[in-house]
Amino acid sequence: MTVLAPLHFADAREAAALAAFLTRLVHYDRAAAVRLQAGGGALAVFGRPPSFEVLAIRTARLVDAVDLDVTVSAGELLDGIEESAGKAVVPDSVTGPPWAGVLPPRGGWEPVPGLPDVAGMRGAVAAAVGEFRARDEELPEERRTRNERDAIGREIWSRTLGTTGLPLRAVHAAQSLGFLPPGEAPVALFASGPWLRLRTPYGSIALRTVPIALGVAPR
Structure with a gap:
């Protein structure tokens, strides 16, 4: 088992906002998983609420430039957030659902x-x-x-x-x-290849306009 150092948020309010996001995800799916990607002082949390067929993305600023890419239980990550301290304990990784391997591109929007x-x-x-x-x-x-x-x-x-x-x-x-x-407050829509991304101050919703079969690795 690899023990990861806690994530320290640049603002404690971002810990609370992430907790609110995870609470909603778990409301829709108690077994929800999220993929975490961190680099350059920023954290992106990807989730897929059932029935909506979209990816939900919440970002946060970190104190340290942590490099991280792991899929974890949303409920366990929620349990590991200490809002008053502005930090989160990253739980053990889990076997990611198929969608976790098909994320939107980082650029070209x-x-x-x-x-x-x-x-x-x-x-x-x-x-x-x-x-x-x-x-x-x-x-x-x-x-x-x-x-x-x-x-x-x-x-x-x-x-x-x-x-x-x-x-x-x-x-x-x-x-x-x-x-x-x-x-x-400003909201905007962007496209990159087959992806659309609705961006708001509180998070983003992304989806492919040309779906791929989840469970089949993209080439």
């Missing part, structure tokens, strides 16, 4: 125009949630099954936001994980 403001994105999510509930209620009893509801959800959340090509499920994920800021 270009702005994508047409993204609505935060109020518009929240409105789009609220309208989609309302439509899902209405269509679910209209289902006759014999069709009110998990498969039928999942099909309705896939149809609604696969719709794209305006002309951006960004699926609504990515915006829903950003809102559910606490990434959409209040007020008019």
